[in-house]
Amino acid sequence: MASSKNDNAESVQFFEGVEKLLEIWFTSNNAKKKQLGDLRQIPRQKWESLLKIVRCEIISFCRNDQIDAYVLSESSMFLSKRRLILKTCGTTTPLQCLEPLLKLVEQYTGFDEVEDLFYSRKNYKRPELQIAPHQAFSEEVALLNTFFPDGEAYCLGSIDADSWYLYTLDREKSLQEQAEPDQTLEILMTHLDPDIMAIFTQDVCSSAAEATQKSGIDKLIPNMTIDDFLFEPCGYSMNGISKNGNYMTIHITPEPEFSYVSFESNIPEASYDEITRRVINTFNPGKCVVTIFANKKSIAASYPRKLEQNGYLNSAKNWSVSNAQYYRFKNYDLTCAFYSKFPS
Numbered sequence: 001m002a003s004s005k006n007d008n009a010e011s012v013q014f015f016e017g018v019e020k021l022l023e024i025w026f027t028s029n030n031a032k033k034k035q036l037g038d039l040r041q042i043p044r045q046k047w048e049s050l051l052k053i054v055r056c057e058i059i060s061f062c063r064n065d066q067i068d069a070y071v072l073s074e075s076s077m078f079l080s081k082r083r084l085i086l087k088t089c090g091t092t093t094p095l096q097c098l099e100p101l102l103k104l105v106e107q108y109t110g111f112d113e114v115e116d117l118f119y120s121r122k123n124y125k126r127p128e129l130q131i132a133p134h135q136a137f138s139e140e141v142a143l144l145n146t147f148f149p150d151g152e153a154y155c156l157g158s159i160d161a162d163s164w165y166l167y168t169l170d171r172e173k174s175l176q177e178q179a180e181p182d183q184t185l186e187i188l189m190t191h192l193d194p195d196i197m198a199i200f201t202q203d204v205c206s207s208a209a210e211a212t213q214k215s216g217i218d219k220l221i222p223n224m225t226i227d228d229f230l231f232e233p234c235g236y237s238m239n240g241i242s243k244n245g246n247y248m249t250i251h252i253t254p255e256p257e258f259s260y261v262s263f264e265s266n267i268p269e270a271s272y273d274e275i276t277r278r279v280i281n282t283f284n285p286g287k288c289v290v291t292i293f294a295n296k297k298s299i300a301a302s303y304p305r306k307l308e309q310n311g312y313l314n315s316a317k318n319w320s321v322s323n324a325q326y327y328r329f330k331n332y333d334l335t336c337a338f339y340s341k342f343p344s
Helices: 032-034 044-054 094-107 137-147 192-202 208-215 273-283 303-308
Strands: 018-027 060-061 066-072 074-077 083-088 113-122 151-157 165-171 181-194 223-229 236-241 247-253 260-265 285-295 319-328 330-341
Touching: 018 094, 032 151, 044 060, 044 094, 044 137, 044 223, 060 223, 060 236, 066 223, 066 236, 074 236, 074 247, 083 094, 083 247, 137 151, 137 165, 137 192, 151 247, 151 319, 151 330, 181 192, 192 208, 192 303, 208 223, 208 236, 273 285, 285 303, 303 319, 303 330
Parallel strands: none
Antiparallel strands: 018 083, 018 113, 060 066, 066 074, 074 083, 113 165, 151 165, 181 260, 181 285, 223 236, 236 247, 247 260, 285 330, 319 330
């Protein structure tokens, strides 16, 4: 997430804020391994070595009894008992670490199967700067297919404009096999308010804590332990975790030429209208993509369909929805909606 200007004041060095988001749930057919395994047992130095393949490093860490949260030089990583979330921006290469990751997990936890996998990202602003296999979604899919022959790939939105890509394993599971409720809200924002983005520069704020408070990020979701970082000379990342294992994470690339903010949380809500309103009011984007996943056990199970029909931004007078798509997978429901603000 570190952004920097070069020596020429007229020229700004480009930084790709769009993240590649990899979420993997691990399991084992061996009941004892499944019971005893825990991703948090893997030594930190092993994660540090793995992240070198991804082209990022750990810069901060917090944890509780349910979840470990790492702020990375390019976004975040979260570890719970069976779930890994790796979210990286810039020119990182998360899919290059898949093979060593699967071996590492089996070696230290006994988890020898991938139960669920989600790989997603928005379209890049400058895809030609990415490193293989991340320049094109077709390349990413080809690599993922070598590990997961039953994987399925989707492109939502407009191929020649704003789009959101998803690769997942749509495997049949009974309600009994769905061990826990699961849901994820993600809001990806562009064309952001320059005055708000200025908060996330060291010209305006001297610390991450000051930026967190001045922007109102600390008020988005109550009762979160916040671990935040303000980059030199600009750029911001934060992780928040709660005692029950919920998380939120925000990453900000503030430069006006390519401003980008992502918000993500798995907090369970019957409706995400209020959280969406708070996030949108905090950052004031001109455009955004909202995605919501929820499995059948989640309190949010019916919300993806409601979002498509009448979510907060659908009913807000100054917003228009250019595209909203609803998918009913075997275990999850998903809505992906693209919004633009009317010119004031």
